[in-house]
Amino acid sequence: MKKMTEVQLSELETDLNAIRDEVLADLGERDANYIRRVVHLHRALEVGGRVMMPFGFIPPVFVAATVALGLSKIIENMEIGHNVMHGQYDWMNDPSLHSQTYEWDTACDSDSWRLTHNYEHHTYTNIIGKDRDYGYALLRLSDDEKWHPVHSLQFINYILLSTFFQWGVGLHEMEFERIRRGEISLKDKLPFLKGFLRKGGRQAFKDxxxxPLVTFPVAPIVLAGNVGANLIRNLWSSTVIFCGHFTQDAETFTEEECEGESKGHWYLRQLGGSSNFTGSRFVHLLSGHLSYQVEHHVFPDLPAHRYPEISEKVQAVCKKHGIHYNTGSFAKQYGTVLKRIASFSLPDRLRQRIAPKMA
Structure with a gap:
């Protein structure tokens, strides 16, 4: 992490606060209309996918129905659910778009998400030992964790996590690593487990x-389409999130260097621990604008569709203070994620020997 004096950190805080205040003062009909249009798009895609699915015995229709339903789930999870639950639209006073009442279309319970993501991850971003999103307790992605032979299989873990991502996220609050270490017992997690089974059970029953039952004559086709739509959503969501957090240039931090940090220091950590990727407006929509992960970590409660215009100002602040602004094409950023996963699956001695070749 870049070394800055308290005076410099205070100036950084002032500069970024000014960007935030400018957007807050401008919130209004433009933003409300945007999120309502996105909700309408999500519903149209879902209805279209559900209506087409029973005719999936025609291969092109099956593909179209599965893709439409998959896109619907992506948009609902990424651009609507994730952003609404950050409080980005609480100012509208619309119960259907309020952070504390929204329940999204995924296995993870909203209350659990608000705890593990909104609080833990966004407070302790990339602090090893505090941010449990870092590697999701399955992947070794930095030297802070000692290598173990089991890490040689972590690419398999990555593939499995991506494939079943909604279930992995849903079970994140279970804290399996703490149970393994004996810090907590399974009994301690029974209230959470009951909530997870209730929410996850509803999701599994629905899809x-x-x-499938209400379209019984073609139930296998509808079931296959729903499985495919969920797979599309899981693979895309996990890829976007990994590209935002685990690229080669994304920094990690120790608890000691973040102890008693100021708001300016928190801002600096968000800038250093996040990664953006470029793309079209449609790509940004499908990513929930987490393609602007830097801006999201700095301003998590500002409407995400504002991030593209905010980005230029954040880049100017980074340039002013000599802070690296981590961005690149989707292919480049995802490539560094895969390299990082592969690199840290190796024993340290071997990794250090071949690291220059993988750079």
Missing amino acids: YVFF
Whole structure:
């Protein structure tokens, strides 16, 4: 992390606060209309996908229905659910778009998400030992964790996590690593587990029982389409999130260097621990604008569709203070994620020997 004096950190805080205040003062009809249009798009795609799915015995229709439903789930999870639950639209006073009442279309319970993501991850971003999102307790992604032979299989873990991402995120609050270490017992997690089974059960019933049953003559086709749509959503969501947090240039931090940090220091940590990727407006929509992860970590409660215009100002602040602004093409950023996963799966001695070749 870049070394800055308290005076410099205070100046950084002032500069970024000014950007935030400018956006807050401008919130209004433009933003409300935007999120309502996105909700309408999500619903149209979902209805279209559900209506087409029973005719999936025609291959092109099956593909179109599965893709439409998959896109619907992506938009609902990324641009609507994730951003609404950050409080980005609380000012609208719309119960259907309020952070404390929104329940999204995924296995993870909203209350659990608000704890593990909104509080833990955004407070302790990339602090090893505090941010449990870092590697999701499955992947070794820095030297802070000692290598173990099990890490040689972590690419398999990555593939499995991506494939079943909604379930991995849903179980994140279970804290399996703490149970393994004996710090907590399974009994301590029973209230959470009951909530997870209740929410996850509803999701599984909806996609894998209810909709196939109401289209019984073509139930296998509808079931396959729903599985495909969820797979599309899981793979895309996990890839976006990994590109925002685990690229080669994304920094990690120790608890000691973040102890008693000021708001300016928190800002600096968000800038150093986040990664952006470039793309079209449609790509940004599908990513929930987490393609601007730097801006999201700095301003998590500002409407995400504002991040593209905010980005230029954040880059100017970074340039002013000599802070690296981590961005690149989607292919480049995802490539560094895969290299990082592969590199830290190796024993340290071997990794250090071949690291220059993987750079």
